[in-house]
Amino acid sequence: MKALAVVLLFAASAALAAEQTAFGIAAEPSKATRTIAIDMSDDMRFAPAALDVKVGETVRFVVANKGAAMHELVLGTAKDIARHAQAMAKTPDGMARHDHQLPSMVHVHPGSSGEIVWRFNRAGTFAYACLIPGHYEAGMKGTVVVK
Numbered sequence: 001m002k003a004l005a006v007v008l009l010f011a012a013s014a015a016l017a018a019e020q021t022a023f024g025i026a027a028e029p030s031k032a033t034r035t036i037a038i039d040m041s042d043d044m045r046f047a048p049a050a051l052d053v054k055v056g057e058t059v060r061f062v063v064a065n066k067g068a069a070m071h072e073l074v075l076g077t078a079k080d081i082a083r084h085a086q087a088m089a090k091t092p093d094g095m096a097r098h099d100h101q102l103p104s105m106v107h108v109h110p111g112s113s114g115e116i117v118w119r120f121n122r123a124g125t126f127a128y129a130c131l132i133p134g135h136y137e138a139g140m141k142g143t144v145v146v147k
Contacts, residue, residue: 018103022077023126024146026103027119032060040108040130042067044138051144058119065108071130074105075118075144081127085136120146 018026036059039047053059063073074084101107106114120126123146130140 020121021104022080022122023075023104023124023144024118024120024122027058027117029060029115029117031058031119032117033058035060035062037062037064038073038128038142039063040065040067040071040073040140042069044130044135044140046073046128046130046140046142049142051142053120053144053146055123055146056119056121057146058117061106061116061118062113063106063108063115064113065110068110070107070109070132071135071140072105072107072132073114073116073128074131075116075126075128076104078125078127081129081131081136081141085129085131088131088133089137091133120144123147 034053034057036051038061040063041047061073065071074081076084104116104118106116108114126144126146128142128144129136
């Protein structure tokens with residue numbers, strides 16, 4: 001019985017562990033070496049809309065919703081973001097069905113803020129976007145260049 005408990009504990013720990021992605025890996029807030037503030041607004045823009053990050057840097061994104069509508073910030077490859085945007089656009093009730101939460105995304109209610117802590121351990125050009133139906137299509141996107 002103890003062996004089964006140890007196996008279950010190990011499996012649960014592994015499930016909670018951060019998963020390596022093509023654009024980096026989630027990190028603990030205490031590991032952040034830099035904080036970047038990003039504002040979201042109802043003009044369907046991020047400020048700033050372009051970021052430069054060093055390979056190996058762990059960034060705390062503090063994402064503030066300055067608008068009256070719900071917004072989100074989702075990090076990923078350009079391909080991941082485009083695929084996710086298409087899936088969201090096919091969902092008639094948009095956010096009502098958008099019930100998943102990953103370490104690379106934060107949903108932010110109007111007047112609130114949220115955080116993502118991410119370690120960019122891969123070089124490349126990556127994306128961030130608001131994938132609430134209509135927002136991405138209206139231009140709510142940005143880039144992260146990791147060198």
